[in-house]
Amino acid sequence: MTDRLTIRRPDDWHVHLRDGAMLELVAQHTARQFARAIIMPNLTPPVTDAAAARAYRDRILAALPADAGFTPLMTCYLTDGADAEAIAAAHAEGVFTACKLYPAHATTNSAHGVTDIFALAPVLERMQAIGMPLLIHGEVTDKDIDIFDREAVFIERTLAKLVRDFPALKIVLEHITTAEAAQYVAEAPANVAATITPQHLIINRNAIFDGGIRPHAYCLPVAKREGHRLAVRKAAVSGSAKFFLGTDSAPHVVEAKESSCGCAGIFNAPFALESYLKVFDEEGALDRFEAFTSENGARFYGLPLNEGTVTLERVAHRVPDRVGDDTLSVVPFHAGETLGWRMVA
Ligand SMILES: NC(=O)N[C@@H](CC(=O)O)C(=O)O
Ligand SMILES: [Zn+2]
Numbered sequence: 001m002t003d004r005l006t007i008r009r010p011d012d013w014h015v016h017l018r019d020g021a022m023l024e025l026v027a028q029h030t031a032r033q034f035a036r037a038i039i040m041p042n043l044t045p046p047v048t049d050a051a052a053a054r055a056y057r058d059r060i061l062a063a064l065p066a067d068a069g070f071t072p073l074m075t076c077y078l079t080d081g082a083d084a085e086a087i088a089a090a091h092a093e094g095v096f097t098a099c100k101l102y103p104a105h106a107t108t109n110s111a112h113g114v115t116d117i118f119a120l121a122p123v124l125e126r127m128q129a130i131g132m133p134l135l136i137h138g139e140v141t142d143k144d145i146d147i148f149d150r151e152a153v154f155i156e157r158t159l160a161k162l163v164r165d166f167p168a169l170k171i172v173l174e175h176i177t178t179a180e181a182a183q184y185v186a187e188a189p190a191n192v193a194a195t196i197t198p199q200h201l202i203i204n205r206n207a208i209f210d211g212g213i214r215p216h217a218y219c220l221p222v223a224k225r226e227g228h229r230l231a232v233r234k235a236a237v238s239g240s241a242k243f244f245l246g247t248d249s250a251p252h253v254v255e256a257k258e259s260s261c262g263c264a265g266i267f268n269a270p271f272a273l274e275s276y277l278k279v280f281d282e283e284g285a286l287d288r289f290e291a292f293t294s295e296n297g298a299r300f301y302g303l304p305l306n307e308g309t310v311t312l313e314r315v316a317h318r319v320p321d322r323v324g325d326d327t328l329s330v331v332p333f334h335a336g337e338t339l340g341w342r343m344v345a
């Protein structure tokens, strides 16, 4: 039995670091485990231009020790007014790594999201020409569509057409949750990939209703039935270069989660690698862990692999009930549970 695993330093290709006091609380957890991370732009107001992205990147770096060795990769929140020229210029300067598409009203802070993605054709064409990835929260927002079907319907109605119209555009379908998404991405051309979160590998929708309503198991896209979890797990450990790590760590203060209208989002940053490793271990796929955590994403984005390593050991430890203090407190994924692996260096 393997009890110690050393891998190339990994990257998180989808994380919400928030701002202000929350940023101060959570950034260290991501920076401890990951060399780089794709920073989601859904602040209020969202990060839609280079000046805002530069300022946000500076706030992230200021929230970390000088020797953190962490690189935030910034993203542009697409709106109906997105400008191809400005986005391409910010990409050329190294300010924006990618653009993020939130269908309007699909998820947390997406009120300014895009109402018709095909109206942004000039932006998408430009992104395609310069090799800039489009990151998609892939859910339709039509209230007539059952919430558990919103991802599959998005693939059918929107993603398939995007891939046809922009055949060379790099597209990441973020936080996939369904068998349909896993299959679509696996069969799509090489320029279409997907991120997978720890929670969608570990919980199914029963976790949200386990003996009562469980707000800390609620995120978007919402966890699906067991067959979907198994399909997503299979994709993650398959060894396919199209699937890579993206935690979607999305902290909300405990009061915002435990509410009559609780926010969507799971804060998994403190033990993200341990969560993923539990899955790869259970699936007998330890030999495929490093590609998923530290290679596939970088290669897809066309970025160099990281130098350095991290080491995880097989040691049982209990995940705390809360992270933070009385003024700002977040419930982490796995709160109160015992995990079997721990990052030690
Ligand atoms: N995943 C979530 O449930 N929430 C994210 C937004 C998102 O990634 O959709 C958030 O910002 O809180
Ligand atoms: Zn999302």
Ligand SMILES: [Zn+2]
Binding pocket: 014, 015, 016, 040, 248, 250
């Ligand atoms: Zn997210």
